[in-house]
Amino acid sequence: MTSRRKGADVLVAGAGPAGSAAALALATAGADVVLVHREHPSRWHAGESLAPTARPLLEHLGILDRVTAHGHRPCYGHHSAWGQDTVTASDFVGGPYGSGWHLDRPLFDRSMREAAREAGVSHHSGCVTAAVPAGDQWRVTVSGAEVVAPYVVDATGAGARVARRLGARVLATDHLVAVATVLTGAGPQGDTARGNTERTSLIESAAFGWWYTAPLPSGQHIAMAVTDPDLVARAGLRTPAGWSDALATSRHVRERLALCGTRPPQRLTVLRAGTSRLSAAAGPGWVAVGDAATATDPIAARGITTALATGITAAGALTACAGGDEHALERYADLASAVHAEFLRARMVCYRAGRRWDTPFWTRRTEGRPVIGLGEAGRVADARPGSWR
Numbered sequence: 001m002t003s004r005r006k007g008a009d010v011l012v013a014g015a016g017p018a019g020s021a022a023a024l025a026l027a028t029a030g031a032d033v034v035l036v037h038r039e040h041p042s043r044w045h046a047g048e049s050l051a052p053t054a055r056p057l058l059e060h061l062g063i064l065d066r067v068t069a070h071g072h073r074p075c076y077g078h079h080s081a082w083g084q085d086t087v088t089a090s091d092f093v094g095g096p097y098g099s100g101w102h103l104d105r106p107l108f109d110r111s112m113r114e115a116a117r118e119a120g121v122s123h124h125s126g127c128v129t130a131a132v133p134a135g136d137q138w139r140v141t142v143s144g145a146e147v148v149a150p151y152v153v154d155a156t157g158a159g160a161r162v163a164r165r166l167g168a169r170v171l172a173t174d175h176l177v178a179v180a181t182v183l184t185g186a187g188p189q190g191d192t193a194r195g196n197t198e199r200t201s202l203i204e205s206a207a208f209g210w211w212y213t214a215p216l217p218s219g220q221h222i223a224m225a226v227t228d229p230d231l232v233a234r235a236g237l238r239t240p241a242g243w244s245d246a247l248a249t250s251r252h253v254r255e256r257l258a259l260c261g262t263r264p265p266q267r268l269t270v271l272r273a274g275t276s277r278l279s280a281a282a283g284p285g286w287v288a289v290g291d292a293a294t295a296t297d298p299i300a301a302r303g304i305t306t307a308l309a310t311g312i313t314a315a316g317a318l319t320a321c322a323g324g325d326e327h328a329l330e331r332y333a334d335l336a337s338a339v340h341a342e343f344l345r346a347r348m349v350c351y352r353a354g355r356r357w358d359t360p361f362w363t364r365r366t367e368g369r370p371v372i373g374l375g376e377a378g379r380v381a382d383a384r385p386g387s388w389r
């Protein structure tokens with residue numbers, strides 16, 4: 001039995017960047033929106049950087065200054081030792097959108113949620129646990145309460161928890177993981193002579209996959225080894241000591257962290273970083289946005305930008321659909337599928353350019369076969385059509 005019942009035009013499940021962007025764009029278009037936010041105080045964030053291409057999207061939402069003004073640090077570009085042992089620099093500053101940001105991710109997500117609230121979005125704390133069709137509405141259960149709405153947005157991240165129960169399948173291309181840690185350094189920080197070098201992200205390929213490091217706004221450094229799950233143990237990445245030994249065999253990431261005086265890791269966190277897409281990013285009365293629709297290998301560093309873009313685009317499609325355009329959601333689903341297909345092509349080019357080893361990680365990605373590294377494609381998601389319980 002549910003104790004409370006509320007009506008809305010749209011229920012958005014999940015309040016990461018995709019959900020907040022969709023909710024904000026819908027509210028701006030005049031919709032009555034409920035945004036469901038699941039509190040997750042201990043959620044580990046990967047220390048993401050936000051690409052400069054996010055700038056026009058945040059401007060479109062009217063929140064550029066608000067969400068980037070405080071608490072983040074500029075990101076001036078990427079350095080990478082990818083297909084060769086020397087570092088090449090890709091500079092944002094000369095590009096059309098200027099620098100990006102090394103994000104304080106919890107702060108960024110919070111600012112977006114607050115902007116949505118100020119635009120009139122109702123917030124609802126809890127977890128969406130069921131969505132069942134009732135005529136031309138959805139009856140959605142949120143931690144014991146019920147919300148009735150004609151449209152539902154799945155913004156629950158790569159798990160696509162709503163869409164899977166509505167019949168969509170998650171199609172996984174790989175099950176990449178990042179074995180990550182936050183390192184505290186005693187070396188130069190902030191506005192020192194070396195500040196500019198440190199305010200770039202750095203990627204270096206390795207036999208098992210690749211290394212990534214970037215400065216965090218806190219002055220610490222994120223560092224991660226990215227590989228397939230079945231290669232973690234073989235690469236010695238299971239323990240902090242083994243991870244440090246593997247790092248010692250890198251050149252540029254090791255040197256940068258040494259320059260910053262970082263201490264060895266005390267603990268490691270394993271993050272899912274796989275590439276996947278939904279079999280369909282929309283269906284009658286629902287759409288999926290962000291990672292729920294298309295989750296991309298972090299080598300592209302574009303997940304948050306895609307989350308914003310799909311949130312905005314899906315909001316437009318829902319608005320058109322509510323206005324009588326019968327094909328708006330179908331067009332959105334086609335677009336999401338095309339964007340993902342383009343990503344897969346770019347990813348293949350990227351890994352071919354980076355290949356320096358004939359190890360499983362690199363052969364899996366460069367020989368035109370599906371990259372899995374854990375069972376069959378789609379196995380991680382058990383999709384069943386029907387109502388969601």
Ligand SMILES: Cc1cc2nc3c(=O)[nH]c(=O)nc-3n(C[C@H](O)[C@H](O)[C@H](O)COP(=O)(O)OP(=O)(O)OC[C@H]3O[C@@H](n4cnc5c(N)ncnc54)[C@H](O)[C@@H]3O)c2cc1C
Nearest residue numbers: 014016017018046048049128156157290291298302303304
């Ligand atoms: C290792 C790693 C490094 C990355 N680096 C970068 C980078 O440098 N730059 C970049 O742009 N991207 C990066 N990404 C990708 C980026 O983190 C994601 O693309 C982005 O977070 C997707 O946003 P989202 O809103 O779709 O999903 P999420 O941020 O995952 O948000 C989903 C929200 O839904 C909530 N939720 C889940 N289930 C429910 C439910 N049933 N009910 C209610 N709420 C629910 C979750 O708690 C969460 O708050 C990286 C990812 C990884 C794994």
